[in-house]
């Protein structure tokens with residue numbers, strides 16, 4: 001019913017913000033003001049930061065990586081684990097008093113952490129010098145919030161409890177010319193019992209396929225060759241649209257875009273990964289043979305307590321089907337150690353899954369209690385020393401398997417999309433195979449953004465070492 005209205009409201013809102021950008025630009029452009037943004041957490045936040053950067057650059061700020069020389073500091077925060085939050089408080093403490101030295105100085109905080117009342121209370125009490133605070137639902141409103149801050153000279157806090165519209169068509173700044181992230185959906189409906197994300201990013205909502213395809217076509221016309229489709233649970237994409245469509249169907253439409261070379265996506269929830277998706281992955285040439293498939297725990301008992309809706313056996317069966325249909329596939333995963341009630345036996349189930357699946361890499365996390373989630377009040381929280389010891393055992397296994405997976409590639413010639421100059425060595429470029437593996441190769445800088453055949457000569461635990469193939 002509200003289809004048309006939603007589009008109108010979004011377009012109007014984008015126009016309004018664009019008008020404010022133009023007004024702000026008259027005051028800010030040419031003053032040589034610099035911004036520095038620090039992004040914490042996941043790819044979603046990284047993508048949001050690109051949008052923030054786009055708006056600030058249109059307003060007339062230029063980017064600096066050096067926080068010391070910045071006039072405007074933005075922290076795009078994460079709250080998935082407590083450590084990420086502690087880092088923010090630490091960094092804020094160090095910024096106190098900067099305005100005395102620079103009258104233009106401002107600080108903005110945004111992202112998942114801001115969606116929690118407990119955080120806002122702490123900020124108000126201990127860090128009352130923050131100029132602008134906004135959340136995950138109203139990023140597009142930054143120009144207006146900045147305008148209010150400048151006009152009223154009052155600190156601005158604008159946090160919404162839920163989203164209103166998906167606002168399209170705002171300025172955007174991309175980190176790479178040849179690859180881009182594209183949001184296909186926002187929010188999460190899964191409520192895994194340890195996870196804060198559904199509380200801070202709201203209910204699942206999908207962008208319309210035509211908006212996504214239009215965006216990707218525009219990116220391709222600007223030179224983008226690889227796209228990463230982003231969603232907390234891409235496998236449930238499209239289910240709540242007025243005209244429902246499956247993720248697999250969306251992938252087919254994207255696969256047909258001329259000029260695009262590689263399609264990646266994350267994150268897949270095992271409970272929703274369909275046979276249709278496996279078939280489409282196997283048959284579409286542009287979809288990379290690489291799946292990020294978090295399993296969190298190998299223990300069926302804990303998976304139930306985590307509200308994950310699959311068992312150890314069904315997960316392993318899913319992996320078997322994926323590997324059978326897509327023989328070159330590489331899998332990556334997320335694992336949590338020390339979830340409440342985890343016994344040695346449960347942990348050994350986790351080790352068994354890792355043994356059996358052979359991940360190319362795995363993100364391993366120590367369980368972090370998040371206030372407001374069901375797991376936070378569960379009994380049997382696991383003592384820190386027990387968790388730490390298990391974590392180290394898991395890490396050793398994961399690393400051994402990563403190295404073994406990479407070692408299989410030694411002697412092969414693979415196609416690599418070079419992404420950037422290596423941070424360790426100016427003469428080396430880093431890139432990725434279609435299977436998602438990192439490759440370091442001595443190569444000229446002009447090769448950044450190009451697909452190049454590379455002969456793999458060696459491997460370390462986390463990357464391959466190559467030579468340009470003759």
Ligand code: 5AD
Pocket residue numbers: 080081194195196294296334335336365366367368369370
């Ligand atoms: N503690 C530890 N790890 C967590 N994750 C999510 N919530 C928590 C938590 N409370 C991990 C999950 C998820 C990844 C993005 O972060 O493994 O897949």
Ligand code: SF4
Pocket residue numbers: 188189190191192195196197198232233269
């Ligand atoms: Fe968190 Fe689970 Fe949603 Fe992932 S699927 S964001 S782990 S609630």
